[in-house]
Amino acid sequence: MSNELEAFIEYVSVIKALSKKSVQAYSSDLSALEESLGKPLIELDSASLFSALGKYKNRRTLNRKLSSVNAFFDFCYKNRFSDEKTKLKFSKIPKLLPKFLSYKEIQNGLNLIDKSTITGLRDYALILFLYASGTRISECLALKREDIEGEWLHVRHAKGEKERMVPIAKVAIKALQSYLDEKKRDDGVVWSNYKGTRLSRISAYKITQKYLGVSPHVLRHSYATSLISGGADLRVVQELLGHASLLTTQIYTHIQKQDLKETLEVCHPMAKEIL
Incomplete structure (x- = not known):
């Protein structure tokens, strides 16, 4: 895990005080990306990230990963780890009405x-x-x-x-x-x-x-x-x-x-x- 990613995980855990499940989700999503690409996330461009995330065919799963990535890059930009404000676009999901019983x-x-x-x-x-x-x-x-x-x-x-x-x-x-x-x-x-x-x-x-x-x-x-x-x-x-x-x-x-x-x-x- 890169230094920037460790700082981000500490931020969402301590400063934002997110739930354990949320912190684990961020950590799992982002560390898996770094591991699969073999580079710190901060060094990756949008094309590389989309290429790595392309394996997720389920749009909801893909958007959850994208949300984690965007949160990380927003953190890096605000803390001056990055000069560019990277934000990846979410995949459009058709609105499905919730199933229910009478x-x-x-x-x-x-x-x-x-x-x-x-x-x-x-x-x-x-x-x-x-x-x-x-x-x-x-x-x-x-x-x-x-x-x-x-x-x-x-x-x-x-x-x-x-x-x-x-x-x-x-x-x-x-x-x-x-x-x-x-x-x-x-x-x-x-x-x-x-x-x-x-x-x-x-x-x-x-x-x-x-x-x-x-x-x-x-x-x-x-x-x-x-x-x-x-x-x-x-x-x-x-x-x-x-x-x-x-x-x-x-x-x-x-x-x-x-x-x-x-x-x-x-x-x-x-x-x-x-x-």
Whole structure:
């Protein structure tokens, strides 16, 4: 790792105080580039960098690498390690609407679960909890019993290490309590596998895939979509989801637009006019 890159990693870690995951991502992305090209990043031109990054066919992955590179060069320019302000253009990504399930679809999946077993109670509670809280799967699996405060969830292991409080529907709290009562073992961990250890992300994925045919993250999208469809303010949804920027939450406004379009088509007299 070059001296400039070491200085940058120290900067994002100490001065900017980014999360460990963010620092690791920067370090991994940039040190891998230096290693593959055999030169310090500060000595590379745009053409060489684009050539090295060309192997990433997934545009989102490519843009993440480009973001790391741009952050590094911005740091170098501001600290006079470089005389030129290098900024690579991001790859254009078509806007994809988030996949989501309706409440009825989720209910249909829940009806398939055999709640006479501890595993069934866990699966039922997990799916309900994800849909009722809108938590990321990492946040959900890190849950401890003391994080449930009445009908509120204290999200302590949030992305970017930003804690938040989220209200939980009574039906989800009841399902969770039924599972915990049957589980009996109070080791602080909420979601456990058959061995008694913490449930893994892969296992959680298998559970939602089995009953709903989707990943756990789709339940987060479903949560947000339900709120927006019900008339929730966008900034409230932002707070509940733990989004740092309102721009991230705005992807769900397509629901409002679709509702408005359908209302116009049904109610407006000109919508049925044939030209």
